[in-house]
Amino acid sequence: MAEALLEAKNVSKHFGGVVAVNSVSVTIEQGSIYAVIGPNGAGKTTFFNALSGFYIPDGGQVLYKGQDITTMPNWQRVQLGMSRTFQTPSIFPELTVYENLLIGVQSQQKIAFKLRLPSAARKKEIDARIDELLGFVNLVHLKDRPVAELSHGSQRLCEIAMSLSVDPTIVLLDEPMAGLAEAETERIMRVIRDLHDRLGLTVLFVEHNMRVVLSLADHITVLDRGAMLAQGTPSEISNSQTVREAYLGQEVLNRV
Ligand SMILES: Nc1ncnc2c1ncn2[C@@H]1O[C@H](COP(=O)(O)OP(=O)(O)OP(=O)(O)O)[C@@H](O)[C@H]1O
Ligand SMILES: [Mg+2]
DSSP states (O other): OOOEEEEEEEEEEEETTEEEEEEEEEEEETTOEEEEEOSTTSSHHHHHHHHHTSSOOSEEEEEETTEEOTTOOHHHHHHHTEEEEOSSOOSOTTSBHHHHHHHHHHTOHHHHTTTTSOHHHHHHHHHHHHHHHHHHTTOGGGTTSBGGGSOHHHHHHHHHHHHHTTOOSEEEEESTTTTOOHHHHHHHHHHHHHHHHTTOOEEEEEOSOHHHHHHHOSEEEEEETTEEEEEEOHHHHHHOHHHIIIIIOHHHHHTO
């Protein structure tokens, strides 16, 4: 069995009387593409926030490579190799694609250490890195365009490129395909596969579209009203009676 990279053990989070996440446990192995699905309000984003350090859970533990990171702030988790994107894109729309990437790349410590290099050499190194990241998501040709002028799909890709600028081991993507048309969904799906196949990254993503989840993920957790409804491989999930009855509906699965 592959090594457990990121683990949640009985993680809970409530907001006043609302139990947003109720004792959820997942084990994400190094090299897997793991999906979290569930209806609106199921607790997916809250769970992501607990894994990535934006919320401290009220109960349970989060482990990264066996280390307890339950209360570790987000920026330290980033340094360990965890990077994430948001359900609402967190890019600067008025800045160009290049400028957005520059923010991500410049915040990288490894480059900051080289401050004594002559500035032209430093710029060359930074630009090469930005081209590498944009090349990966096929956005080089849009480098000098303000992000606001890009399609929603390209904006998502820009955000994914930014999340890669910290050289992560695992990327957490919260609904990277939300609101996208079919063709743009396909673009993002290809990039997620590439993150795994070409960069060797572990991917954890939230998604509503069952077809996408079943074709991309190797493991799936289904959340419903904060609790775990089911967990397993795509075939286990698509064959689960509980999942069929409670959430997916026969029709959706039969079409896959
Ligand atoms: N900051 C908050 N304060 C109070 N309640 C919250 C907060 N964040 C989430 N909730 C509540 O917790 C529950 C889970 O919300 P969450 O956003 O995690 O669900 P989700 O599965 O990501 O939904 P969606 O599919 O709409 O993105 C919901 O009932 C929501 O209203
Ligand atoms: Mg959400």
